[in-house]
Amino acid sequence: MTNHELRLDCEEFLHHEAELLDDKRLHDWFELLTEDIEYLVPRRVTRERGSERSEFSGKGFLYRDDHGTLSTRVERFDNDYAWAENPPSRTRRFVSNVRASELSNNEADDVAVKSNLLLYRSQGDTADHDLIVGEREDRLRRVDGEFKLAKRTVYLDQTVLATRNLSFFL
Amino acid sequence: MATGTIQEDVPDRVQSIIDDVGKVSETGEIPTRIHNDSEIFELERDRVFGESWVFIGHESEIPEAGDYAKRYIADNPVIFVRDENDEIRVLFDACRHRGTTVVRAEQGNTTHFRCPYHNWTYKNTGELVGVPHKEQCYQELDTCEYALQSPPQVDTYAGLVFACLSEDTPPLEEYLGDFRWYLDIAMNFAEGGLEVVGEPIRWEADTSWKIAADNFTGDAYHVPAAHKSTMDLDIFPSDLTALAGNRTSLDVIDCGGHSCSFSYFEESPGGYPEEIYSDDHLSELQYKIAKNHVSIVGTVFPNLSFNNTLKNADPDNRELTKFLTIRKWQPVAPDKTQIWNWILVPKNASEEFKEQAYDTGITTFSVSGNFEVDDFAVWDGITEAAGSSFTRRSNRQSNYQMNMDEMGDAEDISDEWDGPGTVINSAFEDGTMRTFYQSWYRTMTGQRIDGSDDNSEHRGA
Numbered sequence: 001m002t003n004h005e006l007r008l009d010c011e012e013f014l015h016h017e018a019e020l021l022d023d024k025r026l027h028d029w030f031e032l033l034t035e036d037i038e039y040l041v042p043r044r045v046t047r048e049r050g051s052e053r054s055e056f057s058g059k060g061f062l063y064r065d066d067h068g069t070l071s072t073r074v075e076r077f078d079n080d081y082a083w084a085e086n087p088p089s090r091t092r093r094f095v096s097n098v099r100a101s102e103l104s105n106n107e108a109d110d111v112a113v114k115s116n117l118l119l120y121r122s123q124g125d126t127a128d129h130d131l132i133v134g135e136r137e138d139r140l141r142r143v144d145g146e147f148k149l150a151k152r153t154v155y156l157d158q159t160v161l162a163t164r165n166l167s168f169f170l
Numbered sequence: 171m172a173t174g175t176i177q178e179d180v181p182d183r184v185q186s187i188i189d190d191v192g193k194v195s196e197t198g199e200i201p202t203r204i205h206n207d208s209e210i211f212e213l214e215r216d217r218v219f220g221e222s223w224v225f226i227g228h229e230s231e232i233p234e235a236g237d238y239a240k241r242y243i244a245d246n247p248v249i250f251v252r253d254e255n256d257e258i259r260v261l262f263d264a265c266r267h268r269g270t271t272v273v274r275a276e277q278g279n280t281t282h283f284r285c286p287y288h289n290w291t292y293k294n295t296g297e298l299v300g301v302p303h304k305e306q307c308y309q310e311l312d313t314c315e316y317a318l319q320s321p322p323q324v325d326t327y328a329g330l331v332f333a334c335l336s337e338d339t340p341p342l343e344e345y346l347g348d349f350r351w352y353l354d355i356a357m358n359f360a361e362g363g364l365e366v367v368g369e370p371i372r373w374e375a376d377t378s379w380k381i382a383a384d385n386f387t388g389d390a391y392h393v394p395a396a397h398k399s400t401m402d403l404d405i406f407p408s409d410l411t412a413l414a415g416n417r418t419s420l421d422v423i424d425c426g427g428h429s430c431s432f433s434y435f436e437e438s439p440g441g442y443p444e445e446i447y448s449d450d451h452l453s454e455l456q457y458k459i460a461k462n463h464v465s466i467v468g469t470v471f472p473n474l475s476f477n478n479t480l481k482n483a484d485p486d487n488r489e490l491t492k493f494l495t496i497r498k499w500q501p502v503a504p505d506k507t508q509i510w511n512w513i514l515v516p517k518n519a520s521e522e523f524k525e526q527a528y529d530t531g532i533t534t535f536s537v538s539g540n541f542e543v544d545d546f547a548v549w550d551g552i553t554e555a556a557g558s559s560f561t562r563r564s565n566r567q568s569n570y571q572m573n574m575d576e577m578g579d580a581e582d583i584s585d586e587w588d589g590p591g592t593v594i595n596s597a598f599e600d601g602t603m604r605t606f607y608q609s610w611y612r613t614m615t616g617q618r619i620d621g622s623d624d625n626s627e628h629r630g631a
């Protein structure tokens with residue numbers, strides 16, 4: 001497969017995933033995850049240029065989830081009392097700048113994919129909206145001829161988040 | 171330091187709102203307006219945040235000499251730093267020359283702070299050690315007079331560093347007073363103490379800082395309503411909640427102007443590994459509560475809240491786990507608050523347990539926390555309505571009368587209770603919040619939060 005074709009396949013997966021999330025089909029989205037999914041959003045820290053330490057925390061996280069905790073979150077959103085998403089956020093995910101590369105031989109089923117995410121969110125009886133922006137580093141795995149998401153790390157472009165809560169997936 | 175921050179010319183409208191809050195112990199009501207009012211907000215910045223001890227950070231965040239973090243006392247930027255001599259300092263982050271901030275990063279390590287504007291340079295003790303071209307043009311400048319300023323009072327309790335912009339406020343030990351008895355249960359129970367994991371998570375919500383601080387004094391009433399989904403899913407199992415019959419739930423409605431709420435069983439419901447506990451700082455009763463509690467939640471006036479609580483991030487596969495979350499509700503605007511969330515774990519626990527506790531913390535009680543996201547979804551509604559003209563026109567009141575006087579059968583059990591403060595035998599009551607607003611009233615009128623200098627008729631209940 002050429003790199004171009006690989007990228008198109010990955011894009012297709014990511015666009016489909018974004019559609020499921022924007023359409024609130026969370027259980028269908030959950031089916032896209034492998035059982036060993038790692039879902040990470042490290043805390044970004046404002047550091048001086050040239051600092052030896054990464055801007056992205058190795059210890060502080062906004063999300064550090066696995067299959068079980070994600071499943072609990074997904075189930076909770078079915079509950080009538082999950083006020084954070086009642087009424088639901090209107091989200092629109094713009095996924096771009098997709099870069100895909102095959103991993104080495106012993107991980108031949110996996111593909112490393114980077115993408116940019118621009119997430120628009122508005123909610124309730126207001127004209128306001130929040131924007132959440134970042135780069136995602138995903139690991140997609142071929143399972144029975146289809147891609148599944150095996151790992152996602154979201155590198156956000158804010159250190160102080162300008163949204164009242166993260167009651168949705170990135 | 172110059173005083174005179176208490177302005178004399180408070181408009182009548184504002185003064186009468188403040189005075190109404192002062193009657194909360196009798197009326198059980200406060201004017202809703204205070205949750206979104208720009209004049210009140212301006213006064214609060216001076217009076218509440220200028221006269222109270224405000225939380226800065228935890229010692230474990232800056233373990234090495236030179237470690238620093240940027241922090242805020244309301245709108246005042248400060249540097250939280252461990253200097254070369256291992257002393258922890260809080261320095262006002264404004265260059266003594268023209269006053270730009272000398273710290274641009276959130277955290278880091280440095281021996282010196284160099285101002286980016288004209289390069290005056292300060293040691294991490296705050297001492298001014300470099301003035302470019304001094305020999306040519308600043309010969310008479312006495313650098314000793316131009317150190318970065320420190321708030322007049324800085325002190326530490328159980329690793330928590332506080333600062334106070336006023337020198338007239340009583341020392342921290344007195345300010346926390348007997349309330350330390352409860353703080354010790356929440357955060358002084360582990361051999362070797364607690365440590366912060368990672369960096370505080372920060373985000374901004376369209377609400378008043380007071381709504382959040384009020385909620386954390388112990389609004390048990392909202393839990394079965396706003397957080398019902400977490401009970402249905404066993405993130406917070408129903409047999410642990412106020413709806414369970416066999417737990418002891420107490421509200422410490424006033425302890426030196428602070429308040430908290432906690433509940434415990436006769437047996438431990440789990441949460442921490444047995445071996446992390448130490449009774450070095452605790453009486454027998456405190457130790458029992460530390461081990462057997464479901465949660466102990468409270469607010470140190472004005473804007474430091476804590477919750478040591480038992481939750482489950484994945485009831486099918488994980489165990490109920492305890493963690494301590496510490497909050498700073500930083501006032502940004504009448505209707506905007508920056509939330510700072512630290513998760514602390516026992517320092518001597520295994521790395522595995524620390525991760526489990528941290529994950530439980532961020533998965534339930536943080537910006538994405540599936541328990542807490544529902545709070546943030548309702549708090550901004552209060553601010554919206556509080557700022558409305560009808561609220562102002564009708565002098566709308568918010569109700570804090572739950573279980574007050576004849577409202578219910580909650581009783582004052584302070585006499586039989588072996589801990590300090592005024593203690594009520596129910597979590598379903600609003601005394602913890604009334605005390606928060608009473609302390610607010612007192613600081614807004616230049617009095618001490620514990621009422622020790624209060625001769626007015628509105629003396630606390």
Ligand code: FES
Nearest residue numbers: 265267268285288
């Ligand atoms: S403002 Fe700092 S050196 Fe001039």
Ligand SMILES: [Fe+2]
Nearest residue numbers: 392396542545
């Ligand atoms: Fe809550």
